[in-house]
Amino acid sequence: MGAQDWSEDENDAIVADYFAMLIDDIAGRPYNKAEHNRALQELIGRSRGSIEFKHCNISAAMKGFGLPLLSGYLPRFNFQMSLAEAIARWLAKRPDWLDAQHPAQMVFAEAAPLFVGIAPTLRNAPPPEETQQLQAVAQRFDAAGRDERNRALGKAGEERAFHHERVSLRQAGRDDLARRVRWVSAEDGDGAGYDIHSFTPEGKVRLIEVKTTNGWDRTPFHISRNELQVADENRDTWHLFRIYNFVREPRAFELRPPLDAHVTLTPTSFQASFH
Template identity: 70%
Template sequence: MTDTGALRSLASMGVGDWTDTENDAIVAAYFSMLSDELSGRPHNKAVQNRVLQETLGRSRGSIEFKHCNISAAAKGFGLPILSGYQPRFNFQMSLAEAISRWLARHSQWDSALGTHPASGVAEPPALFVGVAPTLHNAPPPVELTQMQAVARRFDVAGRDERNRALGRAGEERVLHHERMQLQQSGRQDLARQVRWVAEEDGDGAGYDIASFTPDGRVRLIEVKTTNGWERTPFHISRNELEVAESRREAWCLLRLYDFSRHPRAFELRPPLDTHVSLIATSYQANFH
């Protein structure tokens, strides 16, 4: 039986809990529209909804609500979300599993998000660097626990860490930002000395960008980039933590988020455990 035939067969049985087959179908439709939106291509939500109504046998409102559930789950995955579908939480983990299956089948989709090179004809605008979420005068969102559960189960931090194209694009954006800030402060001499250490010397220094403050003090910047929201978890190496501790006055972590759409950032300074929970995710096994 074809996928469409299977879905129509399910629809004839009436409505109820969404099956894996139905979740896969609506997740595919959601990411098709999101791909169009991120690429600047037109898409029609109403037409897509009618197609899903016919295919799934679900009501218009049920499909709209499910799209909002997908936005919530996608936020937990550290992914951009489709405009017009504000996240609705308390979704079932089976929906997150459908997103995971879609990402596994489209591995290049996530890798390509927001990785257009910053070194084109036009200089990228300066980054907006705001306040870290731990310093907001507001409690964490009530949905944080559910998003953290998704992030842990599907290793969202590890996926961002393995996405070298995303990491490199974030570092390049910070390189331009640092040079621009120094130039605007009248320190062209220092701007010319800003170095992309991770690109020129390779990983291992414990930071990615060597820059300066306008008064000439050294800035050692570790860049962590995600396409997700500001509280998306990230990986940090033992070496990076050691350099953060040994060079406290100079070292900082610049967290870039929402990178595929409207890149923004905030800065964390050591000790990092005042801002984040540091959880060991792997161990070295030595023989007795």
């Protein structure tokens, strides 16, 4: 091991410290970064600067996991995969940690409409240089699968989108249409290939499939074969409503079919039938 290499125990210690501050940060509780740094110096024998740099490396790896970042530690990339493995170990022991960070009494019905920006693929700018490394982390540690299995996150995102549609229509003077917006997946169950039945202010149908993550706008997500088929069959009305940074400051963008014009669709599982 070289002089600059961090051991597994050191990585585990600094990752635990990062999450301890992050939980306080998300909750709006005060914490002291300098005190955390000094405590780590005593625990693992690393310098203040080395610890700060490693915290920035953790922020970069957290982006690959599709997780919120600790304020004040801008991501520094080209991190070692061993650091991502330490994050994965922490998450494996606390799979539901982020659920507890969502505001328990959030009243979406009274919330202002979401900020809906331009999809990453439609911006007049190339992907960030670090995208390949982040995609490697996301694929290895199944960031999309983790969010897909988080039913609380999915439901909260759908509810936020449902009220966004109703508020937007009311602000456009279409109370009549706002009252007709339906949260299909909650009322009828999954299987329709979209979550919300809404309208444009002109009265055109909007079939909305909501995909929610806590990470950045390029965090990968799962989409089912049925959803793809419904999107293809309803190209004029189907919309993928992508909510990101949900636990912090939710923002959104929309994608329209064909989805493979915007994203790479990778098979992640196969149905096995006996011969």
